[in-house]
Amino acid sequence: MSYTIAGKHIGRIGFGMGGFLHAHRQIPVDDAIATMKAALEAGATFWNAGEIYGTPDYNTLHLLNAYFTRYPHDADKVFISVKGCLDLxxxxxxxxxxxxxxxIDNCLRILDGKCRIDLFEAARGGLDVPIEETVGAIAEYVKAGAVGSIGLSECSAASIRRAVAVHPIAAVEIELSLFATDVFGNGVADACAELGIPLIAYSPLGKGILTGQLRKPEDVPEGDYRRFFPRFQPEALEENVKLVDEVKAVAERKGCTVAQVAIAWVAARGKKLGVPVVPIPGATTVTRVRENTAAAELTDGELKEIDGVLEKAEVKGGRAPFGFWSSTNLELLALFTRLCRHLVPLPGTK
Known part of the structure; x- marks a missing residue:
C-alpha cells in the first residue's frame, strides 16, 4: 500500500530521523546511513528530518547530505520532510x-543539492506572527521551485483553516499514538478529513513506551530527555505500562510485537478519517527499522478491542513537561531546554 503526498508516492509507514542525534547519544554516520538504507529498502520512503534535530553545526540535514552523497540515485526515491524555524x-x-x-536558505545550504525538500514546515506557529505570514513566506519557495510543498506541525484546527486560505497544505504533522489521541478531540483530525490533508503521526510508539521495553524509570538511559517527561515518572509509568500490557496481549495472539500493533493502530486511523495517516516511528538500527515497517494488519475486531482498552485506560502524565510543545509555552520550553542541558530535574518531577 502507498499514499501520495504533494504528487509523490510514499510508503504507508514513514521514518523519523530525530533519534540519530539526541543530546545523550549520537549514532555514528555509517550506522545511521545503514539504517536509512534499510528504511528505504523496507518501503519507508517518507523521511522526517530537520535542522532542529541536532545542532546548527551537525543535524539530520547533514546526515541526509552524507547519505545522498553515498547513494545519489536514491534521492528521487525518498520524500524528504524538513522541519525548521525553531532554535531548541x-x-x-x-x-x-x-x-x-x-x-529554508540554511537547510538548502546544508543539503547542497544532494536531495530535494519535498515538504517544509515550521516546527511551531508563532504567538506574534500570523500563520498567514509564515505560510506565505514558505509559499514563495514553493513557487520558485526550491521547496516542493508546505506542511504544518503541532497546529490547531483554526490554524489549518487559515493556512489553506493562503496556500494548499500537503500534510499536518502531529503527535499521535495510543498514548496521544488529542488530535481526535481538538478538531485537528476533523479539519484534515474535511480538507483532504494527510496526517503525519510522529512518536507513534509513545516515545518508546509502546516498544514494551521501558517498564520502569531505570530503563530510560541516563541523560535521556525522557527522564524529564511526566509519563516516565515512577508513579505514572507504573500505570501506563498497564495499557502496554493490554496491547501486548493482542500482539502475542497475532505473533507480532507490541510496537507493530501500536503502529498498525495509528495507520488504521486513516480508514475512519478518509485521509492517509502515516506513522513515522524513529529508529536508529537496521533491526528496529525493519520491525517498525513490518507493522501488523489489525482486523476490525482487534481495532475494536484496542479502542475499548483506550476507553477504559487513563494515561498518566502529560505528553511533555508543562505542555511545552504548545507554541503558547515558549518561555517554559526555554526553561526546559536549559535544564535538560544541565540534567537538572524539573520542578514537580522526580
Whole structure:
C-alpha cells in the first residue's frame, strides 16, 4: 500500500530521523546511513528530518547530505520532510518572513543539492506572527521551485483553516499514538478529513513506551530527555505500562510485537478519517527499522478491542513537561531546554 503526498508516492509507514542525534547519544554516520538504507529498502520512503534535530553545526540535514552523497540515485526515491524555524537551544521561533527565509536558505545550504525538500514546515506557529505570514513566506519557495510543498506541525484546527486560505497544505504533522489521541478531540483530525490533508503521526510508539521495553524509570538511559517527561515518572509509568500490557496481549495472539500493533493502530486511523495517516516511528538500527515497517494488519475486531482498552485506560502524565510543545509555552520550553542541558530535574518531577 502507498499514499501520495504533494504528487509523490510514499510508503504507508514513514521514518523519523530525530533519534540519530539526541543530546545523550549520537549514532555514528555509517550506522545511521545503514539504517536509512534499510528504511528505504523496507518501503519507508517518507523521511522526517530537520535542522532542529541536532545542532546548527551537525543535524539530520547533514546526515541526509552524507547519505545522498553515498547513494545519489536514491534521492528521487525518498520524500524528504524538513522541519525548521525553531532554535531548541534558546526556544526561539523564527516564523516571520525573514526567519522562514533564513531557515529554508540554511537547510538548502546544508543539503547542497544532494536531495530535494519535498515538504517544509515550521516546527511551531508563532504567538506574534500570523500563520498567514509564515505560510506565505514558505509559499514563495514553493513557487520558485526550491521547496516542493508546505506542511504544518503541532497546529490547531483554526490554524489549518487559515493556512489553506493562503496556500494548499500537503500534510499536518502531529503527535499521535495510543498514548496521544488529542488530535481526535481538538478538531485537528476533523479539519484534515474535511480538507483532504494527510496526517503525519510522529512518536507513534509513545516515545518508546509502546516498544514494551521501558517498564520502569531505570530503563530510560541516563541523560535521556525522557527522564524529564511526566509519563516516565515512577508513579505514572507504573500505570501506563498497564495499557502496554493490554496491547501486548493482542500482539502475542497475532505473533507480532507490541510496537507493530501500536503502529498498525495509528495507520488504521486513516480508514475512519478518509485521509492517509502515516506513522513515522524513529529508529536508529537496521533491526528496529525493519520491525517498525513490518507493522501488523489489525482486523476490525482487534481495532475494536484496542479502542475499548483506550476507553477504559487513563494515561498518566502529560505528553511533555508543562505542555511545552504548545507554541503558547515558549518561555517554559526555554526553561526546559536549559535544564535538560544541565540534567537538572524539573520542578514537580522526580
Amino acid at each position: 537551544k534558546t526556544a526561539q521561533l523564527f516564523v516571520d518572513k525573514a526567519g522562514v527565509k533564513r531557515s
